[in-house]
Amino acid sequence: MKNLLEKLTQTPGVSGYENEIREVIRKEIEPFADDIQIDVMGNLIARKGIKKSGGKRIMISSHMDEIGLMASHINDKGFVYVATIGGVNPLTCFGARVKFLNGTEGVVYAETKKMDKVPTVDQLFVDVGADSAETCPVKVGDEAVFVRSFLDMGNRVVSKAIDDRIGCLVAIETIKALKDSPNELFFVFSTQEEVGLRGAKTSAFSINPEMGIAIDVTIAADVPHCEPGNPALGKGPCIKVRDGSLIAHPKVIDAMKKAADRAGIEVQMEVLRHAGTDAGAIQLVRSGVPAGCLSIACRYVHSPSEMVDINDVNESVRLLVDLLSNPVDL
Amino acid sequence: MIKEEKSTIDSLPVLPESSVQLLEELSNAVGVSGNENEIRSIIRREVSSVADNLTTDTIGNLIAVKHAKNDHALRVMVAAHMDEVGFMIVDKESDGIFKFQVVGGIDERALAGKAVQVGKKHAPGVIGACPVHLSTPAEREVILKTENLRIDTGPGSKDIEIGDYATFSTKFKRMGGSFCGKAIDNRIGVATLIELLKNAPDSIELIAAFTVQEEVGLRGAEVAAYNINPDFAFVIDCTPANDQPAWDHSENTLYRTKLGQGPAIYTNDSRTLYDHRLIRYLSDLGDRYGIRYQYRQPASGGTDAGAIHTSRSGIPTISLSVPGRYTHTAASVIRKADWEEHYRLMTVALRHIDADILKENR
Numbered sequence: 001m002k003n004l005l006e007k008l009t010q011t012p013g014v015s016g017y018e019n020e021i022r023e024v025i026r027k028e029i030e031p032f033a034d035d036i037q038i039d040v041m042g043n044l045i046a047r048k049g050i051k052k053s054g055g056k057r058i059m060i061s062s063h064m065d066e067i068g069l070m071a072s073h074i075n076d077k078g079f080v081y082v083a084t085i086g087g088v089n090p091l092t093c094f095g096a097r098v099k100f101l102n103g104t105e106g107v108v109y110a111e112t113k114k115m116d117k118v119p120t121v122d123q124l125f126v127d128v129g130a131d132s133a134e135t136c137p138v139k140v141g142d143e144a145v146f147v148r149s150f151l152d153m154g155n156r157v158v159s160k161a162i163d164d165r166i167g168c169l170v171a172i173e174t175i176k177a178l179k180d181s182p183n184e185l186f187f188v189f190s191t192q193e194e195v196g197l198r199g200a201k202t203s204a205f206s207i208n209p210e211m212g213i214a215i216d217v218t219i220a221a222d223v224p225h226c227e228p229g230n231p232a233l234g235k236g237p238c239i240k241v242r243d244g245s246l247i248a249h250p251k252v253i254d255a256m257k258k259a260a261d262r263a264g265i266e267v268q269m270e271v272l273r274h275a276g277t278d279a280g281a282i283q284l285v286r287s288g289v290p291a292g293c294l295s296i297a298c299r300y301v302h303s304p305s306e307m308v309d310i311n312d313v314n315e316s317v318r319l320l321v322d323l324l325s326n327p328v329d330l
Numbered sequence: 331m332i333k334e335e336k337s338t339i340d341s342l343p344v345l346p347e348s349s350v351q352l353l354e355e356l357s358n359a360v361g362v363s364g365n366e367n368e369i370r371s372i373i374r375r376e377v378s379s380v381a382d383n384l385t386t387d388t389i390g391n392l393i394a395v396k397h398a399k400n401d402h403a404l405r406v407m408v409a410a411h412m413d414e415v416g417f418m419i420v421d422k423e424s425d426g427i428f429k430f431q432v433v434g435g436i437d438e439r440a441l442a443g444k445a446v447q448v449g450k451k452h453a454p455g456v457i458g459a460c461p462v463h464l465s466t467p468a469e470r471e472v473i474l475k476t477e478n479l480r481i482d483t484g485p486g487s488k489d490i491e492i493g494d495y496a497t498f499s500t501k502f503k504r505m506g507g508s509f510c511g512k513a514i515d516n517r518i519g520v521a522t523l524i525e526l527l528k529n530a531p532d533s534i535e536l537i538a539a540f541t542v543q544e545e546v547g548l549r550g551a552e553v554a555a556y557n558i559n560p561d562f563a564f565v566i567d568c569t570p571a572n573d574q575p576a577w578d579h580s581e582n583t584l585y586r587t588k589l590g591q592g593p594a595i596y597t598n599d600s601r602t603l604y605d606h607r608l609i610r611y612l613s614d615l616g617d618r619y620g621i622r623y624q625y626r627q628p629a630s631g632g633t634d635a636g637a638i639h640t641s642r643s644g645i646p647t648i649s650l651s652v653p654g655r656y657t658h659t660a661a662s663v664i665r666k667a668d669w670e671e672h673y674r675l676m677t678v679a680l681r682h683i684d685a686d687i688l689k690e691n692r
Binding site: 015018022038039140141191206 | 581583584585597598601603604606609625627628629639640641642643644645646688691692
């Protein structure tokens, strides 16, 4: 599973250009899905099973996209000024390496005489080794991902793009483990979550589900002097109660708790003050969809070194398999 | 009207002089968000004889359809918003003196001293400012907030009511190779869409959506897209060009677009990451036909595409805009040459659009 996670996190898939990561996921799930579709927004939608008596149409969404940069200006000296794609913190950019989708690699730095204050996004540039605009292999609109290798610490793993390839991993492992279910399951590997939950919105419209669940990371509050919060690494999957985009449907929360009880899984309740997940978009589609979110506690979210505990991942798969294998009472 | 040899596919259309006159009429007309009647009437007059179907929906979008020769042709939506930024009267302070609020995005620094037109009868007025003789240096350092400004229409303006709209009263001008006027954002798109409709290729069903309330949150486009549910959508608009040197002569890296570089293909804005298949479609056509184009820098802002591309199950959408300086002020400036190239690129884009563009997954 760690090998697959390494492959998932190291494959580029910045918002709007998710084709490469989509191919990796498609190959992984193809033998286990009954039907696979790719829609206009680039969402990968895998159906498993058909609705039986007592079952429901359930959408499970993990986003494939990751944060990154987009070239906004190439200056005379060949430096590439950038805009951010998703919530990139300029603090994590000093000295970071990025790779544009055409293969060009570069170093991020910022206009500053001394490295003594947080740069604005406008001050960030990428040095790709070019010495003029004419020889620069990047053009305005080209996207780049952060480069950071996968680190296996035993229980803990670290990489760029853990948000939300860890959710993709949980969904993939769930599809593989599911045997029989009364539910018709639509696993969506969604696009453009980081820029505004856009892929989830359109795929949920197509699927028209009776229940929606996002699988995503949440901010772990177990590091020194961080914002207070509940989730901690290694304490089990988090059941989201609310975030900036969603107040989870109480019956979805109940269903997740019951599944955890049945399978004997320790869970954490999660309340996030800000941010959002695909569940926020799913709940508002058409006439409304009961929605919730299964989160995996993650440290250093949106930095190139995001950390999760592998036991939380395993337990999330177990919880989801139990939840989706049984009738859900809404 | 288009000077085009039908036999040579590579010949490119030219905007007729009549479309400049139409732009002048549209720029001078008043249509602040929520009050687009006047603009809709002009468009109706222009397209009623060419459109196969012309309807106004509940929110006020004017939808003009030109059928294809064949039944199963692609349904292509082209959207241009009719509304402009402006003001709304919110209180009558004394006879002829009105408090107001801004409708859409206007920089408060660009308000004091501007001539405006108010209410249904376009009563002339001015946003008052303290004369320089009487203001202290300290006062001149302070930016006047809208709540501290008043519109002065002179006494006896009985027809003006709370809730009435107002806008700048700048008259359209031709300045060398440029045009100057208020509301060029987005009457330039409206004028272009009218011309595209008049010269629609019969290979597609062209659905021209003249939308309302873009400036206050893409509201017209949201319902129009849901209703139309097209195979493709193009959004034509006016996009800011902040292309002059920086005040401190540092490198200007945030120009968004530049005048004289052709129409701007969008890459990314607040609401849309544009479909790379359509970005490539437009740039390839530009290269093939020798039509100049530029990429709009990825940055905040947005167009009707933001609402359209996430409608229903998702709609392949692209924005192509004419760059404009000083947009959302009393006087914006565009280059005629950029408009010409914009019209040409849109013309060939509609002519060649093909479902094969979507063969490769996004």
